[in-house]
Each structure stands twice: as structure tokens, then as C-alpha cells.
Amino acid sequence: xxxxxxxxxxxxxxxxxxxxxxxxxFYSQYIPDEARHGDMIVCGEKNxxxxxxxxxxxxxxxxxxxxSTGSGYTCVPLEITKKILDPIQFYxxxxxxxxxxxxxxxxxxxxxxxxxxxxxxxxxxxxxxxHKELFFFFDDNEWENGKGVFVYNExxxxxxxxxxxxDQKYLD
Numbered sequence: 001x002x003x004x005x006x007x008x009x010x011x012x013x014x015x016x017x018x019x020x021x022x023x024x025x026f027y028s029q030y031i032p033d034e035a036r037h038g039d040m041i042v043c044g045e046k047n048x049x050x051x052x053x054x055x056x057x058x059x060x061x062x063x064x065x066x067x068s069t070g071s072g073y074t075c076v077p078l079e080i081t082k083k084i085l086d087p088i089q090f091y092x093x094x095x096x097x098x099x100x101x102x103x104x105x106x107x108x109x110x111x112x113x114x115x116x117x118x119x120x121x122x123x124x125x126x127x128x129x130x131h132k133e134l135f136f137f138f139d140d141n142e143w144e145n146g147k148g149v150f151v152y153n154e155x156x157x158x159x160x161x162x163x164x165x166x167d168q169k170y171l172d
Contacts, residue, residue, distance in 0.1 A: 006094040007039045015044055024063045027054060031061065038080050038087075040094055055080045066109075075135075076108040086118060088136050088149075095138065107135035110149055122149050124164035128171045135159065 011030045015023050027043045035041065037058035044052050053074040054063035066077035081087040087108050112119065112128040119128050128134060133152040150159035151170055160170050 004036070004090065006091050007035065008094060009035055009039060009041050011041060011043045013044070024054065024065065028061065028063050031056060031063065038076075038084050038090060059083075078109045078111055081109055082111050082114045085115075087115070088118070092138075107137050107150075110134035110136055119149065119162065122162035122164075123166060123171065126168070126171055128162075132171070134162075 009032050011027055013027070013030055015026050017023075019026060023043075027041065030043075031041065035056050035058075037056060039056045041054045041056060041063055042052060043054060043063075054065045055076055056062075057064050057079060064077055064079050066075045066079075067073055076087065076091060084090045087110065091108055110119065112130050112132050112134055115134075116127050119134070120126065128151060134149055135152070136149050138147055146161060149162045151162055151166075152159050153170055160166060
């Protein structure tokens with residue numbers, strides 16, 4: 001998927017937790033015809049915790065969401081980004097909502113294998129090991145400072161920004 005930008009669709013239907021359908025299955029009934037893979041579907045009440053933001057998996061026609069923090073932060077999952085050549089460009093400006101000071105946004109998951117060419121732009125031509133967790137953050141956040149692609153380092157329990165001078169040990 002190239003050149004396209006994320007579209008954002010609002011679904012005003014209200015989900016009732018007492019229903020026999022999951023939140024995702026309920027809102028999947030209302031996916032607009034013009035929505036395409038990776039598009040953002042904002043559902044229900046005006047609350048931008050992750051429970052209200054979904055991403056369309058066009059192949060399965062399902063809405064996907066992920067909160068890897070367990071605290072209500074939205075994350076664009078690999079299931080979505082693995083089918084988008086440049087998810088950074090695709091989602092640029094998509095998380096700017098009117099009437100909100102900020103949304104609870106964690107990041108965009110980047111696949112070390114599928115997005116290898118993209119990653120090499122940040123690392124002076126070097127790849128990242130396939131088992132590494134990579135995220136793109138659009139701006140300062142409570143985990144890291146700055147915009148960019150970050151690799152999670154388990155030994156130090158922190159994210160390190162990918163840049164040409166990053167030590168190879170963090171990429172392996």
C-alpha cells in the first residue's frame with residue numbers, strides 16, 4: 001500500500017457491554033464502504049482512550065485495536081502496519097483531533113523485517129534483528145523524548161532512538 005494517507009471515520013453507535021458481541025465485532029457492523037486497510041475508525045462516545053480507536057484490517061474486514069500498555073493507550077498494531085510500506089507517512093497527522101488537548105497514543109508498531117528499508121534510513125543502512133520491538137513515536141511522550149523510531153532494549157528496560165550512531169548491540 002503506497003502513497004495513501006490514513007482516513008478517519010467516526011461511528012456514533014453506542015456499544016452496550018451487556019451485548020453478546022465484543023466491542024470490535026459490534027463496531028465491525030458499521031464499517032463505511034469507503035474505508036480501506038489501516039484506516040482509523042473512532043467509535044462511540046467522545047473519549048480517545050484506546051477502547052474507542054480501531055484500525056481496519058481490510059483482508060479480514062475486522063476492526064483491530066491494541067493497547068500494549070494495559071492502560072488505555074492506542075497503538076497501531078503490526079497486524080495493520082505489516083501491510084503498509086511506510087506506516088509513518090501513512091499515519092502522519094492522523095492523531096490530531098479537534099477539541100482534544102491530547103489523545104492517549106502509544107505508537108506505531110514497526111516490523112523489523114517488512115519495514116527493513118524504512119529502518120535502514122534511520123540506522124545508516126543497518127538492519128534490526130527480527131525479534132526486536134520497534135515503535136514510531138510522533139512526538140514527545142511519557143516514555144521517550146522526541147519523534148522517531150525506537151527499539152526496545154529489554155536489558156535496560158527502555159526505548160532507544162534509532163539513529164546512525166546507535167550501537168550495533170541494540171540492533172542485534
